[in-house]
Amino acid sequence: MPDLRIEATINGRKIARNAKPHLRLLDFLRDDLGHTGTKEGCGAGECGTCSVFVDGVLLKSCLVPAAKAQGTRIETVEGLAKAGELSVLQQAFHKAGASQCGYCIPGMVMAATAALRANPFADREEIKERLGGNICRCTGYQKIFDAVELARDVQNGRRPASALAEEDAADGAFIGVNVRRLDAPSKVSGALKYAGDMVMPHMLHMAVLRSPHAHARIVSIDTSEAEAMDGVEGVITAADVPGVDGFGVFVHDQPIMARGKVRYVGEQVAAVASEDPLIARRALSKIKVVYEPLPAVFDAHEAMKAGAAVLHDYAPDNIVKHIPIRVGDVAKGFAESDLIVEETYSTQQVEHAYLEPEAGLAYVDADGVVTILSPSQNITHHRHMLSRIIAQPINKVRFIMSPVGGGFGGKEDMVYQGMLALMAMKTRRPVRVVFTREESIITTAKRHPSHTTYKMGLTRDGRIKAVEIKMISDGGAYGMSTEGVMRKAAILAAGPYAIPNVKVDTYGIYTNNTPSGAFRSFGALQTQFATETHLDICAEKLGLDPFEIRRVNAMRDGASTHTKQALKSVSLTRALDAAEKAARWEPGVPNMRGATRGDLNGEGTRPSCTLGARLAAAASPKTSEVA
Amino acid sequence: MLICDEYLTLASLDEAFDAMARHRGRCRIIAGATDTLPWAREGRAGDVEVPVLIDVARIPELNARRVDGTRVRLGAAVPIQRFLDDPALAKALPVMPQCAIWFADDQIRESATIGGNVINASPAADGTPPLIAHGARVELAAKRNGRIVRREMAVEDFLQGPGKTALESDELLVGLDCEALPGYGASFEKVGHRRSLVISVVCLAALVKLDATKQKIEDARLAIGGIGPVPQRLTEVESFLRAGPLTAERLEQAAEMPVALVASRSRQEYRREVVRGFVLRALMTAVRNAGGASLLAPELEAAYA
Ligand SMILES: Cc1cc2nc3c(=O)[nH]c(=O)nc-3n(C[C@H](O)[C@H](O)[C@H](O)COP(=O)(O)OP(=O)(O)OC[C@H]3O[C@@H](n4cnc5c(N)ncnc54)[C@H](O)[C@@H]3O)c2cc1C
Ligand code: FES
Numbered sequence: 009m010p011d012l013r014i015e016a017t018i019n020g021r022k023i024a025r026n027a028k029p030h031l032r033l034l035d036f037l038r039d040d041l042g043h044t045g046t047k048e049g050c051g052a053g054e055c056g057t058c059s060v061f062v063d064g065v066l067l068k069s070c071l072v073p074a075a076k077a078q079g080t081r082i083e084t085v086e087g088l089a090k091a092g093e094l095s096v097l098q099q100a101f102h103k104a105g106a107s108q109c110g111y112c113i114p115g116m117v118m119a120a121t122a123a124l125r126a127n128p129f130a131d132r133e134e135i136k137e138r139l140g141g142n143i144c145r146c147t148g149y150q151k152i153f154d155a156v157e158l159a160r161d162v163q164n165g166r167r168p169a170s171a172l173a174e175e176d177a178a179d180g181a182f183i184g185v186n187v188r189r190l191d192a193p194s195k196v197s198g199a200l201k202y203a204g205d206m207v208m209p210h211m212l213h214m215a216v217l218r219s220p221h222a223h224a225r226i227v228s229i230d231t232s233e234a235e236a237m238d239g240v241e242g243v244i245t246a247a248d249v250p251g252v253d254g255f256g257v258f259v260h261d262q263p264i265m266a267r268g269k270v271r272y273v274g275e276q277v278a279a280v281a282s283e284d285p286l287i288a289r290r291a292l293s294k295i296k297v298v299y300e301p302l303p304a305v306f307d308a309h310e311a312m313k314a315g316a317a318v319l320h321d322y323a324p325d326n327i328v329k330h331i332p333i334r335v336g337d338v339a340k341g342f343a344e345s346d347l348i349v350e351e352t353y354s355t356q357q358v359e360h361a362y363l364e365p366e367a368g369l370a371y372v373d374a375d376g377v378v379t380i381l382s383p384s385q386n387i388t389h390h391r392h393m394l395s396r397i398i399a400q401p402i403n404k405v406r407f408i409m410s411p412v413g414g415g416f417g418g419k420e421d422m423v424y425q426g427m428l429a430l431m432a433m434k435t436r437r438p439v440r441v442v443f444t445r446e447e448s449i450i451t452t453a454k455r456h457p458s459h460t461t462y463k464m465g466l467t468r469d470g471r472i473k474a475v476e477i478k479m480i481s482d483g484g485a486y487g488m489s490t491e492g493v494m495r496k497a498a499i500l501a502a503g504p505y506a507i508p509n510v511k512v513d514t515y516g517i518y519t520n521n522t523p524s525g526a527f528r529s530f531g532a533l534q535t536q537f538a539t540e541t542h543l544d545i546c547a548e549k550l551g552l553d554p555f556e557i558r559r560v561n562a563m564r565d566g567a568s569t570h571t572k573q574a575l576k577s578v579s580l581t582r583a584l585d586a587a588e589k590a591a592r593w594e595p596g597v598p599n600m601r602g603a604t605r606g607d608l609n610g611e612g613t614r615p616s617c618t619l620g621a622r623l624a625a626a627a628s629p630k631t632s633e634v635a
Numbered sequence: 636m637l638i639c640d641e642y643l644t645l646a647s648l649d650e651a652f653d654a655m656a657r658h659r660g661r662c663r664i665i666a667g668a669t670d671t672l673p674w675a676r677e678g679r680a681g682d683v684e685v686p687v688l689i690d691v692a693r694i695p696e697l698n699a700r701r702v703d704g705t706r707v708r709l710g711a712a713v714p715i716q717r718f719l720d721d722p723a724l725a726k727a728l729p730v731m732p733q734c735a736i737w738f739a740d741d742q743i744r745e746s747a748t749i750g751g752n753v754i755n756a757s758p759a760a761d762g763t764p765p766l767i768a769h770g771a772r773v774e775l776a777a778k779r780n781g782r783i784v785r786r787e788m789a790v791e792d793f794l795q796g797p798g799k800t801a802l803e804s805d806e807l808l809v810g811l812d813c814e815a816l817p818g819y820g821a822s823f824e825k826v827g828h829r830r831s832l833v834i835s836v837v838c839l840a841a842l843v844k845l846d847a848t849k850q851k852i853e854d855a856r857l858a859i860g861g862i863g864p865v866p867q868r869l870t871e872v873e874s875f876l877r878a879g880p881l882t883a884e885r886l887e888q889a890a891e892m893p894v895a896l897v898a899s900r901s902r903q904e905y906r907r908e909v910v911r912g913f914v915l916r917a918l919m920t921a922v923r924n925a926g927g928a929s930l931l932a933p934e935l936e937a938a939y940a
């Protein structure tokens with residue numbers, strides 16, 4: 009099995025190394041050479057966190073076999089800042105606030121560098137197009153484009169270098185002014201280490217065996233062949249849990265690894281650690297699991313029916329949580345209404361798609377403290393849960409929060425930290441796990457898919473007399489944050505509107521789908537989508553302007569919410585005024601304003617995006633020649 | 636994950652054929668690797684162990700590009716990005732830059748090869764309809780009895796179904812021989828799930844040559860992908876276009892003609908709608924790019940821009 013011989017120049021330094029023939033340039037740079045500024049967000053060419061220059065050409069290093077690096081000149085993000093001084097582009101990213109979680113930023117800076125090298129005068133459209141292969145989930149891109157335009161102008165002398173310089177926010181003022189992010193330099197330079205970038209001497213790599221079944225009893229797990237493999241340092245299953253197994257943000261219904269049965273496709277069943285990640289992966293196929301498939305349920309409504317498959321013994325009705333809210337008397341409210349509108353709304357499952365896939369590093373320190381470093385969004389809670397699970401006092405459990413490469417709620421669940429702890433305890437060596445993008449998508453929580461039935465009664469002048477809202481949410485196989493999401497969904501369901509009679513029921517239901525959990529807005533989105541859409545429909549039916557119907561019902565200063573929280577001040581009407589103005593809204597009922605509307609398109613709106621900015625630019629001189 | 640025991644980077648065709656013979660049945664060809672690496676992942680082929688990978692991307696003959704008068708010869712390993720940045724290619728193959736701009740992204744286009752796109756034989760590949768519109772022929776070679784033997788055939792005949800081509804196991808795709816069509820107005824239409832970095836649902840290449848009066852279509856080339864197992868040339872539409880005057884009505888009639896060809900396995904109705912709109916917009920754009928007048932009603936001009 010001949011290793012590759014790679015002789016190349018990396019950031020101006022010559023290297024000569026042997027490398028495994030199957031490595032990608034990304035692996036070679038990160039794992040063999042320690043250039044961890046180049047990230048792996050997807051491994052499939054989709055995200056651009058891995059962009060590097062090879063002989064001056066920007067490539068996605070996850071799609072480049074390492075062998076192709078032979079004899080080339082490579083530049084990584086680490087090579088952009090000369091002698092520790094950030095490049096103009098990096099300074100511009102810092103100045104413009106163009107970094108948040110930072111995980112996409114090294115790749116973004118590389119793509120921006122490539123864009124300005126290719127065309128130092130590229131306009132915003134062309135910049136957008138040239139950055140088209142790089143995804144950012146945090147910034148919304150505008151600040152990134154601002155940064156590239158700023159760097160372009162400084163490089164071309166159209167703006168002074170001082171435009172990049174540090175400007176201090178006026179004495180201690182932080183609200184309403186641009187404040188430089190302290191962590192931006194470490195992000196734009198690629199220096200910041202995320203969990204998957206960290207290494208320790210003697211470290212093992214962990215790979216995870218996952219369930220191919222949505223619902224099945226585990227008859228047996230035989231790990232002997234995997235354990236016997238050369239290079240395998242440890243194998244763990246649920247049997248290795250010393251304490252009380254079970255984690256979850258509210259209900260501790262999820263075992264560290266499947267115990268007795270699997271409840272969704274992708275659930276972790278066993279894990280292997282080895283010094284060589286390839287051996288760890290290969291060993292997975294040597295673990296023999298015998299499953300006995302069970303009837304599964306994939307729809308929340310089905311799961312609520314009598315006789316449906318039951319996921320957890322403790323919840324024979326498959327209900328994770330039901331949150332009811334009762335205010336006044338809805339029957340009376342509907343009786344007083346001139347119009348009753350009923351509709352159903354549904355929303356789909358959504359993946360967070362943070363650019364940093366789950367990763368963590370665990371070790372047992374010299375004092376026997378089990379230490380887990382990971383981008384967990386909830387380390388204190390994790391620490392308490394893990395202490396019970398591994399039967400160690402709390403002072404023997406330590407969680408370190410590594411930089412979070414995007415979370416959006418998706419990193420609240422202790423999905424893999426328990427496995428890491430068990431493996432570190434079993435092998436007494438540092439252990440690292442890095443999920444692939446596919447693993448991240450298959451196994452971690454999603455936004456709850458929901459189905460809402462909505463009934464609203466209003467008087468002719470648009471006043472809401474009663475609402476009845478019932479939302480059924482698919483919580484998937486484990487509880488995770490479902491309870492909290494159902495609470496928030498219920499509390500905010502009827503919106504910021506003063507309504508005398510309210511009946512809300514939200515249900516989180518177990519199914520054999522991927523678990524649902526926390527995701528930006530935490531349940532509010534699902535019910536708010538229903539409420540706001542419903543109001544638009546009611547406004548049309550009543551012949552009212554949609555802003556008007558909201559103003560009529562808006563909570564005002566001193567209002568009390570549907571769950572009796574006193575609100576000293578309510579900014580809703582101000583927000584409505586501002587939105588109406590910004591949208592240049594033409595007052596009236598949307599469906600009765602005739603064929604032509606003045607408030608569509610124009611300033612403040614953007615045409616749908618298209619490609620070809622540089623083709624158009626190349627063609628335009630021709631047009632002017634003709635003319 | 637793509638796992639191999641040996642990775643060979645070959646410097647000549649001869650060496651490549653020898654390596655292929657030596658490792659027959661246990662090797663795989665790599666050019667840009669942009670199809671192969673993502674294929675060897677969970678959800679698709681999973682972990683794939685191939686004893687020997689044979690990288691042909693550096694073989695000089697596979698990188699040659701030559702434009703002479705009426706023909707263009709493209710080495711199989713020419714990266715898609717060259718259609719954007721090589722003015723000679725852009726002039727001789729007018730639809731290629733437009734295809735390239737919609738193809739993956741700047742970075743992948745530097746790796747992705749035109750030959751890999753053809754061999755991959757995806758029904759929705761973006762590279763094949765433009766090649767077919769340019770009357771491209773594949774040049775295949777193998778080493779048999781110590782001699783390099785070559786054959787060629789039209790791209791339409793070479794592509795046999797999703798992932799299936801007429802390539803023999805001992806053969807390499809060496810190059811593509813295309814008709815140069817300078818002066819043709821071109822248009823490439825593509826729809827996918829999003830704008831950037833996306834595989835086509837349907838894609839269409841159109842080339843139009845107008846006569847001196849700019850009132851009549853002298854020649855038209857149309858090829859479409861994504862509506863069936865292989866891309867196809869729309870010869871009936873082409874003859875219809877050549878047969879009459881250039882009017883908006885006739886372009887609309889032309890756009891109706893291929894709708895019935897939609898035979899893809901999913902979303903037929905949607906694809907039919909797309910095909911109608913595509914052919915019309917592609918023809919209008921190609922006519923305009925060929926120096927003809929805009930045939931769009933003014934209120935549609937912006938929408939179709
Ligand atoms: C993120 C992303 C976006 C993409 N976007 C698009 C897109 O918009 N449009 C599109 O059409 N495609 C797209 N692709 C697919 C891919 O980039 C193209 O199909 C590309 O042209 C493949 O060429 P390659 O050289 O990289 O392939 P490789 O993976 O190297 O090869 C592909 C296949 O061809 C064989 N092969 C290659 N060269 C030869 C040869 N000379 N002789 C014999 N066999 C050979 C290989 O063995 C392999 O089976 C995308 C891919 C990714 C990852
Ligand atoms: S594009 Fe390479 S890791 Fe995503």
Ligand code: FES
Nearest residue numbers: 109110144145146
């Ligand atoms: S800053 Fe871009 S993904 Fe977080």
